[in-house]
Amino acid sequence: MRPFAFVSPRTLDEAVQAMAGAGGNARALAGGSDLVDQMRVGRRTPNLVVDIKNIPDMQRLEYIPGEGLYIGAGVSCTRTGEYAPVAEHYPSIKEVCGLIGSTQIQNRASIAGNVCNSAPSGDTIPPLLTYDAKCIVVGPNGRREVPIGEFFAGPGQNVMAADELLLELVVPPPPANSSGRYLRFIPREEMDIAVAGAASMIAVDPASKRCTRARIALASVAPTPVRALDAEAALEGQVLTADVVKAASDLTPNATSPISDVRGSVEYRKELCKVLTQRTLEHCLADLGM
Amino acid sequence: MEQTIRKAPLQCRVNGQQVEMLVKPWQTLLEVLRDELRLTGTKEGCSNGNCGACTVIIDGQAVDSCLTLGLEADGHEVTTIEGLANGAELHPVQQAFMENGALQCGFCTPGFIMSTKAFLDKHPKPTETELRTGIAGNLCRCTGYDKIIKAIMSITEK
Structure with a gap:
């Protein structure tokens, strides 16, 4: 070195x-x-x-009702995944903490590190996009807040200046009656980089059964992790029947611009987006007893 | 305030013994253990976090020592394969690997044993699926894993 x-x-x-x-x-x-x-x-x-691991501010892991979840940049995936409010309020974030790398990696790696590495395949990123997380960036000119959707600039690139640090991620409280799920496809059972990944977060009004908020985010299918806005629009305001879920999932490739590589072709990745999104939506609906 | 490139003090405990030394910041923990402390039981496999041959335990957690800088161990407790046996008495995980023939060439074995120890300390009664996921960060190119799984499950059934 x-x-x-x-x-x-x-x-x-x-x-x-x-x-x-x-x-x-x-x-x-x-x-x-x-x-x-x-x-x-x-x-x-x-x-x-x-x-940055010995800085107390960067070891903060705290859920404050009404404010949301604070995940310091040095907090390991293991610690994040084991924090009870994460499982309770942000199931897809808990899921990715146990999915990324191996036990050895999860014991060291932080979600903020995954965000700063800014790989299109970063597993922790799609769930953060679906929960509208904010990146708190600090530098010589003070502190600024960057919505996670505006953080990434390309493969391995983001909007932070060379002298800035990511202090923490702040994840707003999830909407009432909501759930979030993440699925990725890898050729192996563990320890691989996603060919494609999909996170969904939906909130449903219990009385009308209509979807009040939908977020879908995809990994490994564009130069940065991306939101599937067309698919989200096809869900919001609707009663989420199987047909509506399928039709919305089929719109996810609109948001993508994948490459063909050793892990999968363009066509395969687009197909995966549809299938993975549909499954995450079905899992969310099951979580909500629907 | 430009920083100087120089060796830096590392103070930690390794297998119960206090260590105070100067290390190069760009030395991995694996290099510090093997090249400086001559604890060569910890193996270097892939050097990039895929194979787990270099697994050691820091403060109770399994980590890949090839992806950890030596200086990151400052103030922490490191356990390597050399620190598991109690004198002549093998650790139960070591004993189980031996009794079940859970190794062939043996290169991955120290890493597997360290991962297993950390995993069982946290999950003493895992299902086989939980176990397989828990030690998925360790690769073995000889055994096909069945004997490793059998060895570990034999401990949990005791």
């Missing part, structure tokens, strides 16, 4: 200063499951690595 300086700040201010002083060539270290490998193969060559 190419030599670099290393700091492990104990406060957010120290971390921001360290990033600012590195001339744009610092990299924050959360779990390291992406970064350490990228440094080993020379894909990233920072002069400074800033370990």
Whole structure:
């Protein structure tokens, strides 16, 4: 690995200063499951690595009713998935925490790290998109909030400046009477990168049975994770019969621009979007007793 | 405030013993264990988090030591395969692997045993499916896994 300086700040201010002083060539270290490998193969060559795991603000994991869920950038997937309010209010987020990588990876990797790595295939990202999460970004000019839907700029790219840090993700409270699910397709049973992934989140009015909010987000089928807006529009306001669910799922490829590669062809990925979306919607409806 | 590239102090406990040393920030925990502390029971397989041969336990959790910098262990408790046996008495997971012939070439075995220990400490009575998922981060190219699963299930049935 190419030599670099290393700091492990104990406060957010120290971390921001360290990033600012590195001339744009610092990299924050959360779990390291992406970064350490990228440094080993020379894909990233920072002069400074800033370990953010010892900063209390970045270890915050807290659900506040009415405000939502705060997930600090250093909080591991294991800890996130085991936090009871995550299972209770955000089932698809719990699901991806147990899905990404192996037990060893989940014990280190954080959701924020997955977001900052900004791979189109990042499993934790579609659920965050369906719950309208916000990224809290800090840097030398202070703090700013970026909706997760505006965070990604391309494969491995996002809107953060080189001297900025992702402090935490804030996930608003889910709508009443809602559920969220994520499914991905991989050729193996575990430990693989998604050929395609789909997250759905729906809320249904118990009296009218009509869908009051629908969110569908897809992974591995575009340069960034994407929302399937046409499909969402086909669900909202409707009674979610099997036909409505199927018709909406069939619209998901409209949002995609997949590539053909070793994992799957364009046509295959588009087909997967339809099937995976339909299944996640069916699972959500089952969660809601419908 | 530019940072200097230099060795940095690492203080941690490894297999119950206090360690204080200077390490290069770009050394992985795997390299620190093998090359500096000469604890060569931990193996380097794929070096990218796929195979789990380098699995060690930090504060009770299985981690891939190839994806962890040595300095990240600062202030923590690291257990390697060398730290499992109690003198001449093997750890129950080691004993079960031996009795069930759960290895052939043996290269993946230290990683499997560390993963298994961490997993069973948390889930003492897993189903076979839970077990297979729990240790999916460890690859074995010899056994076909059946004897490994049989060995581990034999412990949970005791």
